[in-house]
Amino acid sequence: MAKPLEDYxxxxxxxxxxxxxxxRSRAGAAHALQFCIQKHDASHLHYDFRLELDGTLKxxxxxxxxxxxxxxxxxxxxxxxHPLDYANFEGHIPEGHYGxxxxxxxxxxxWEPEGDPHAAYLKGKLRFRLQGEKLSGIWNLFRTxxxxxxxxxxxxxxxxxQARSEAxxxxxxxxxxxxxxxxxxxxxxxAKPATxxxxxxxxxxxxxxxxxxxxxxxxAPGGDWRYEVKFDGYRIxxxxxxxxxxxxxxxxxxxxxxxxxxxxALKALGLGSAWLDGEMVVLGDNGVADFQALQNAFDNExxxxxxxxxxxxxxxxxxxxxxxxxxDRRQALEQLLAHHDGELLRFSEAFDQPVDALLAxxxxxxxxxLIGKRLGSVYSGRRSADWVxxxxxxxxxxxxxGYTEPKGSRNAFGALLLALHDPxxxxxxxxxxxxxxxxxxxxxxxxxxxxxxxxxKPQLANPPTxxxxxxxHWLKPQLLAEVAYAQMTREGVVRHSVFHGLRDDKPATxxxxxxxxxxxQADKPLGNLRLTHPDRVIDATSGTTKRxxxxxYAQVAQHLLPHLKKRPVALVRAPDGLAxxxxxxxxxxxxxxxxxxxxxxxxxxxxxxxxxxxxxxxxAVQMNMLELHTWNATDKDFERPDRFILDLxxxxxxxxxxxxxxTQLTLTLLDELGLQVFLKTSGGKGMHxxxxxxxxxxxxxxxxxxxxxxQHLAGLFPDRLSAVSGPKNRVGRIFIDYLRNAKGATTVxxxxxxxxxxxxxxxxIWREELGQLKGANQWHIGNLxxxxxxxxxxxAAMGKVRQSITARMRKQLGPGQ
Numbered sequence: 001m002a003k004p005l006e007d008y009x010x011x012x013x014x015x016x017x018x019x020x021x022x023x024r025s026r027a028g029a030a031h032a033l034q035f036c037i038q039k040h041d042a043s044h045l046h047y048d049f050r051l052e053l054d055g056t057l058k059x060x061x062x063x064x065x066x067x068x069x070x071x072x073x074x075x076x077x078x079x080x081x082h083p084l085d086y087a088n089f090e091g092h093i094p095e096g097h098y099g100x101x102x103x104x105x106x107x108x109x110x111w112e113p114e115g116d117p118h119a120a121y122l123k124g125k126l127r128f129r130l131q132g133e134k135l136s137g138i139w140n141l142f143r144t145x146x147x148x149x150x151x152x153x154x155x156x157x158x159x160x161x162q163a164r165s166e167a168x169x170x171x172x173x174x175x176x177x178x179x180x181x182x183x184x185x186x187x188x189x190x191a192k193p194a195t196x197x198x199x200x201x202x203x204x205x206x207x208x209x210x211x212x213x214x215x216x217x218x219x220a221p222g223g224d225w226r227y228e229v230k231f232d233g234y235r236i237x238x239x240x241x242x243x244x245x246x247x248x249x250x251x252x253x254x255x256x257x258x259x260x261x262x263x264x265a266l267k268a269l270g271l272g273s274a275w276l277d278g279e280m281v282v283l284g285d286n287g288v289a290d291f292q293a294l295q296n297a298f299d300n301e302x303x304x305x306x307x308x309x310x311x312x313x314x315x316x317x318x319x320x321x322x323x324x325x326x327x328d329r330r331q332a333l334e335q336l337l338a339h340h341d342g343e344l345l346r347f348s349e350a351f352d353q354p355v356d357a358l359l360a361x362x363x364x365x366x367x368x369x370l371i372g373k374r375l376g377s378v379y380s381g382r383r384s385a386d387w388v389x390x391x392x393x394x395x396x397x398x399x400x401x402g403y404t405e406p407k408g409s410r411n412a413f414g415a416l417l418l419a420l421h422d423p424x425x426x427x428x429x430x431x432x433x434x435x436x437x438x439x440x441x442x443x444x445x446x447x448x449x450x451x452x453x454x455x456x457k458p459q460l461a462n463p464p465t466x467x468x469x470x471x472x473h474w475l476k477p478q479l480l481a482e483v484a485y486a487q488m489t490r491e492g493v494v495r496h497s498v499f500h501g502l503r504d505d506k507p508a509t510x511x512x513x514x515x516x517x518x519x520x521q522a523d524k525p526l527g528n529l530r531l532t533h534p535d536r537v538i539d540a541t542s543g544t545t546k547r548x549x550x551x552x553y554a555q556v557a558q559h560l561l562p563h564l565k566k567r568p569v570a571l572v573r574a575p576d577g578l579a580x581x582x583x584x585x586x587x588x589x590x591x592x593x594x595x596x597x598x599x600x601x602x603x604x605x606x607x608x609x610x611x612x613x614x615x616x617x618x619x620a621v622q623m624n625m626l627e628l629h630t631w632n633a634t635d636k637d638f639e640r641p642d643r644f645i646l647d648l649x650x651x652x653x654x655x656x657x658x659x660x661x662x663t664q665l666t667l668t669l670l671d672e673l674g675l676q677v678f679l680k681t682s683g684g685k686g687m688h689x690x691x692x693x694x695x696x697x698x699x700x701x702x703x704x705x706x707x708x709x710x711q712h713l714a715g716l717f718p719d720r721l722s723a724v725s726g727p728k729n730r731v732g733r734i735f736i737d738y739l740r741n742a743k744g745a746t747t748v749x750x751x752x753x754x755x756x757x758x759x760x761x762x763x764x765i766w767r768e769e770l771g772q773l774k775g776a777n778q779w780h781i782g783n784l785x786x787x788x789x790x791x792x793x794x795x796a797a798m799g800k801v802r803q804s805i806t807a808r809m810r811k812q813l814g815p816g817q
């Protein structure tokens with residue numbers, strides 16, 4: 001008798017395909033049975049319907065996909081069993097391999113068989129209920145006959161409350177998207193592999209693309225790199241979808257109307273569909289990019305001098321090239337531009353000469369610097385150490401917060417007052433003035449843009465005083481100036497500054513001092529931290545290294561540290577990465593972490609440690625920390641918690657919408673009790689509801705109250721929620737964990753990574769965002785920066801909340817409380 005996964009394993013080369021080489025699992029444990037439907041663009045588009053049974057996924061290929069119409073029977077061809085972890089697989093199966101094409105998870109959830117599923121499966125007549133993100137209600141799957149070696153079955157919807165006529169509604173057309181990601185698929189027009197230039201698919205082309213960003217470094221890193229000129233212009237991404245060509249700034253603003261000639265040149269390439277990445281510049285008489293001239297060209301609507309230097313090709317002809325090595329993407333781009341005979345589009349050449357000589361030449365020529373790109377690197381759409389920038393001189397965007405009156409023969413204004421956001425507090429702080437670098441024309445045009453921004457007082461935490469403030473016209477902090485300067489004082493004030501132009505491609509709220517990170521070499525420290533084994537791979541699924549984990553925690557420190565400060569913390573350490581053993585550590589022990597604060601058992605009730613500083617946080621990374629878990633009390637009073645947390649922990653097979661419903665139910669009860677609550681994703685499968693408290697009740701009182709909340713909810717919704725821990729008690733349900741509210745118990749901290757594939761992050765959210773979430777692991781180490789740049793802090797008001805557990809609340813939860 002063949003082994004359950006024998007056919008699956010035989011048909012695949014796991015050195016080439018990203019599909020999981022899974023094994024049977026969970027067969028003996030109590031759990032809900034999962035199902036998934038994968039949309040698969042192989043030789044033809046079809047849907048793979050999979051039901052968990054006996055530790056594998058029984059699978060059927062449904063050419064036309066499921067229908068909600070009971071009158072419609074869908075052919076379902078029985079295929080080989082798949083491993084359970086295939087239920088979460090999305091990606092591209094390479095050409096030449098079994099099932100070559102793109103796969104997304106179109107639906108997932110749990111299925112509940114009517115009667116004995118084993119007997120029904122053998123008999124060829126399954127009747128079951130689906131609880132998925134998209135499909136629900138009663139369904140039927142029955143065998144009709146054998147066709148060669150493959151059994152033919154039929155999938156039919158029962159006539160219940162979830163049924164709908166195919167003439168009125170097609171769920172395949174209405175809901176084409178993945179339930180795990182933003183991906184969609186449409187059928188290819190031919191079964192033959194399309195060439196990259198001609199395979200155009202409107203739905204397959206991303207609507208928006210996040211640009212790869214470079215990290216400023218103070219010296220060239222080691223390794224294999226290629227260096228390009230750092231252009232002094234505007235970063236622009238071009239989206240081509242047939243005749244529809246658009247130009248976007250790095251923040252997604254559509255600037256197509258500003259550059260009609262460049263649009264025409266891109267259309268003439270005849271690419272069908274593509275995303276291209278580059279920089280718009282105007283070259284001066286010396287052949288060097290002139291940012292002021294570029295801005296004048298935009299202001300005067302004279303785009304004939306603007307040149308689009310292209311350096312990357314993330315997408316082409318319906319194919320996503322971002323996972324290809326840098327050199328492959330650039331080779332494809334260079335070949336495309338070889339057919340362009342105009343001057344408006346140019347390929348950004350790379351140089352492989354010694355970087356020190358290149359940088360010296362760039363500085364002599366008056367260039368801004370160099371951009372270095374690591375050979376073999378992917379296009380990740382985030383700031384990473386795979387792209388670095390080396391600058392010839394210090395140059396920075398500043399927020400304009402005021403201007404002075406002109407003197408002598410000068411008109412319009414004298415100097416611009418500058419500011420930067422403090423990285424710790426977020427407040428705008430005065431950063432000096434710039435009064436040179438203007439022409440008569442720019443003085444007038446800039447002054448016209450300053451006038452509507454007048455305000456009565458400075459928008460600064462430390463406004464200048466005395467003669468420096470006399471006669472200043474204060475402005476709302478909305479405009480940005482790019483300024484070069486020789487040095488910055490200890491007080492953060494620039495000296496010998498020169499104006500280079502206004503910037504409209506970045507928000508003023510995102511501007512703080514750009515500091516050079518130390519070069520990423522194994523023998524160099526990160527700040528004052530010496531990072532050993534920086535290139536050790538922590539997560540094989542994303543290729544994330546220890547260095548990138550350190551970079552992540554350095555970048556989010558200002559958001560994370562307020563949630564660690566004075567609060568006992570436990571660490572999840574992974575000395576050998578996710579593939580090795582994980583260690584949960586509550587005390588400092590033999591860990592060498594700079595600045596760590598420790599308390600003994602006599603002081604705190606148990607040995608604890610506090611990480612109050614950025615150097616301590618990064619020191620923990622050196623000790624192979626991945627996760628941070630915190631108490632519900634601070635060192636102000638270890639015996640009085642200042643919050644309680646409800647952790648909604650689902651049966652892993654449940655669809656995400658079940659988690660959303662459970663979260664809403666819990667929020668409704670907390671609202672009725674009159675408690676203000678803050679939300680965050682767990683970074684895993686669930687949600688965390690955080691309720692701040694004044695320090696009055698004891699640990700036992702808070703735990704008893706949170707338990708009463710959970711028991712009350714479980715009593716109201718016993719088929720959905722459980723108040724009892726353990727996998728067998730949450731089969732098909734969600735356990736609301738109140739046990740986190742005992743003394744010494746911990747919950748993962750906001751902005752902490754999770755020690756799981758992809759390194760997801762636990763992220764605070766606004767209550768209004770709840771319905772938009774696609775999962776508790778929606779944000780991860782690779783994309784959290786996007787959220788931080790777009791959303792205000794959902795927990796900003798938490799520290800101002802004053803509320804306590806009252807007798808009225810206990811009474812509302814029932815007798816005995």
